[in-house]
Amino acid sequence: MAQLYGRAVAGIGRKTDAGLPGTWTTYFASDDVDATAAEVKAAGGQLTAPPFYVMDSGRMAVAVDPLGAVFGLWQAGNHIGAERVNEHGSLCWNELHTRNYAAARSFYARLFGFAYHDVKAEGLVYSTCLRSPDGREVAGVQLDRQLPEGAPGSWLTWFASDDVAATAQRAGQLGATLLRPVSDTPFGRMAVVRGLQGEAFGVIAVAPSGA
Incomplete structure (x- = not known):
């Protein structure tokens, strides 16, 4: 976790495909990742990572919209996501x-x-x-x-x-x-x-x- 003044502002992880360039992934909050993931598919998108738990931090999925743009879904558990926003470095x-x-x-x-x-x-x-x-x-x-x-x-x-x-x-x-x-x-x-x-x-x- 990348932190600023002791609060989470971003995350850095290993790529699943070493041949692809690095990227910053936009995550959207969801009250029910499973329901949102199902709606992704119903609306013509795809899931590259179906919903799964990240320990007790939350539940997430990674999706691709019908136009090829990748984004994430995050249902908060103990970790809400970005804790500092709209200030230098966040x-x-x-x-x-x-x-x-x-x-x-x-x-x-x-x-x-x-x-x-x-x-x-x-x-x-x-x-x-x-x-x-x-x-x-x-x-x-x-x-x-x-x-x-x-x-x-x-x-x-x-x-x-x-x-x-x-x-x-x-x-x-x-x-x-x-x-x-x-x-x-x-x-x-x-x-x-x-x-x-x-x-x-x-x-x-x-x-x-x-x-």
């Missing part, structure tokens, strides 16, 4: 990149009951996922025209930083490469990084701790 956002925007939204609306809020920005087709029943934004879906035709979709994990340029520079010093250079956007300063094992992740600005 998870702050997850978004699906896909060539089939409508089909992706339809699948996750059926699976989790999401409604969607369209984000208006030039050249961007994007919506945030609103969970039921409180309407809170919990993820995003983006039409990614840079994906080749037929390429699977993928979930991109974003980590918060109080200095994106410094974080990107440090990543480079550690051997990572920038897939998207540091840039200012309507949503904040951001960059996309590829780690040493091929894992891609985003870094986006948040207010410094204590601000």
Whole structure:
């Protein structure tokens, strides 16, 4: 478990297939992993790891949506998941990149009951996922025209930083490469990084701790 100030912020595990690149996996909470896993299959997705217990920490499954994007399901036991979020060095956002925007939204609306809020920005087709029943934004879906035709979709994990340029520079010093250079956007300063094992992740600005 990766911890920040003594609280869990992420997990790191061995790959099941050494020939595949590393990846950060987006996990969604579920009150009943078995029921959610059954709904994945009913909605046209697949399970690469059917539900199983992780000792007394919780029960999980790993799934693939109909467009090829991998994601996890987590039913908390003694471990709720991310215990610190939205601050420097912790998870702050997850978004699906896909060539089939409508089909992706339809699948996750059926699976989790999401409604969607369209984000208006030039050249961007994007919506945030609103969970039921409180309407809170919990993820995003983006039409990614840079994906080749037929390429699977993928979930991109974003980590918060109080200095994106410094974080990107440090990543480079550690051997990572920038897939998207540091840039200012309507949503904040951001960059996309590829780690040493091929894992891609985003870094986006948040207010410094204590601000």
